[in-house]
Amino acid sequence: MGKDTQLNIWEVFIQSKSGLPYIHAGSIHASDEKMAMQNARDTYTRRGEGTSIWVVPSSCITASNPGDSEMLFDPSNDKIYRHPTFYVMPEGATNI
Amino acid sequence: MKKEEALFKYLLRLADDSLILGHRLSEWCSKAPFIEEDLALTNISLDMIGRTEALLTYAAVVEGKNQTADDLAYRRPEQNYYNHLLCEQPNGDFAFTIARQLFQSTFEFFLYSELLKSKDETLAAIASKSIKEIKYHLQHASDWTIRLGDGTEESKIRMQKAVNELWMFTGELFEMDEIENALLKSAFAVDLVPIKIQWQNKIQQILTEATLIVPEDDYMQTGGRNGIHSEYLGHLLCEMQYLQRAYPDAKW
Numbered sequence: 572m573g574k575d576t577q578l579n580i581w582e583v584f585i586q587s588k589s590g591l592p593y594i595h596a597g598s599i600h601a602s603d604e605k606m607a608m609q610n611a612r613d614t615y616t617r618r619g620e621g622t623s624i625w626v627v628p629s630s631c632i633t634a635s636n637p638g639d640s641e642m643l644f645d646p647s648n649d650k651i652y653r654h655p656t657f658y659v660m661p662e663g664a665t666n667i
Numbered sequence: 668m669k670k671e672e673a674l675f676k677y678l679l680r681l682a683d684d685s686l687i688l689g690h691r692l693s694e695w696c697s698k699a700p701f702i703e704e705d706l707a708l709t710n711i712s713l714d715m716i717g718r719t720e721a722l723l724t725y726a727a728v729v730e731g732k733n734q735t736a737d738d739l740a741y742r743r744p745e746q747n748y749y750n751h752l753l754c755e756q757p758n759g760d761f762a763f764t765i766a767r768q769l770f771q772s773t774f775e776f777f778l779y780s781e782l783l784k785s786k787d788e789t790l791a792a793i794a795s796k797s798i799k800e801i802k803y804h805l806q807h808a809s810d811w812t813i814r815l816g817d818g819t820e821e822s823k824i825r826m827q828k829a830v831n832e833l834w835m836f837t838g839e840l841f842e843m844d845e846i847e848n849a850l851l852k853s854a855f856a857v858d859l860v861p862i863k864i865q866w867q868n869k870i871q872q873i874l875t876e877a878t879l880i881v882p883e884d885d886y887m888q889t890g891g892r893n894g895i896h897s898e899y900l901g902h903l904l905c906e907m908q909y910l911q912r913a914y915p916d917a918k919w
Binding site for chain 2: 577578599600601602603605606609610613614617
């Protein structure tokens with residue numbers, strides 16, 4: 572793969588409504604924070620997808636190593652008691 | 668001149684600026700320096716063409732001759748287009764496109780801020796939607812001007828050259844004639860005398876931050892507001908109006 576000459580890569584997170592979590596939308600190229608914000612806005616919120624944006628330089632993100640995934644994630648497979656499925660739902664409640 | 672006639676022409680002037688510059692920006696589609704900028708320029712283009720539609724739809728009503736916004740956009744000859752010459756200048760390099768946008772968006776920012784107070788309710792409503800978009804266009808253009816002006820040796824040279832070459836098209840932005848004066852009296856239109864000072868101050872501030880030199884006023888081009896254009900508008904309209912000219916009333 573050739574060298575990426577199109578500025579630095581930033582990850583974009585969009586919040587669709589106030590109070591909801593920011594969800595990863597994708598990445599963009601930009602040379603600085605201001606440009607990253609504008610490019611994120613132009614690339615990912617053109618159809619009313621968001622009310623707030625976070626941009627983060629991709630280099631600032633620490634990702635888990637795919638080689639560690641057995642160690643990190645498999646141990647939770649047989650711990651069904653960690654799911655709150657043993658409660659009886661009070662009558663009439665839709666969420667607890 | 669009757670008031671409707673003056674208002675019709677004023678609306679065409681506003682609409683033609685945004686249609687012609689919007690069309691110019693659309694020419695960047697798939698050709699911008701990178702994909703994010705491709706989207707940014709075409710988003711601005713769509714904002715401007717959307718504003719044109721609102722203005723021409725209203726203009727057609729004011730004219731009262733059963734024309735549609737499309738008729739006004741696609742069937743008017745060059746001499747009946749009243750955009751500023753600035754808006755029809757070809758894209759040039761990226762710096763040239765940015766300088767052209769900076770000059771026009773700064774002008775539009777102050778113009779539409781005043782149009783919010785227009786006694787014509789439809790025009791004020793169009794302004795209130797447009798001003799949000801224009802603020803972003805101005806932000807985009809001024810950020811790039813500063814980034815390129817205060818950037819590399821090459822980008823600085825190109826940005827300064829673009830500013831210098833386009834300067835002669837900025838005098839026309841502030842011309843007032845009997846149409847605008849008549850509409851100003853009834854508080855429909857905007858007085859461009861104070862707008863000129865606001866524009867100069869803002870441009871001075873941005874160019875200074877961009878470490879660029881503000882050109883001296885010299886010979887200023889004029890004519891756009893009266894339908895007298897540079898050689899570029901005819902070619903632009905050829906392309907933009909082709910379909911309606913070749914196949915009138917064509918439908919999808």
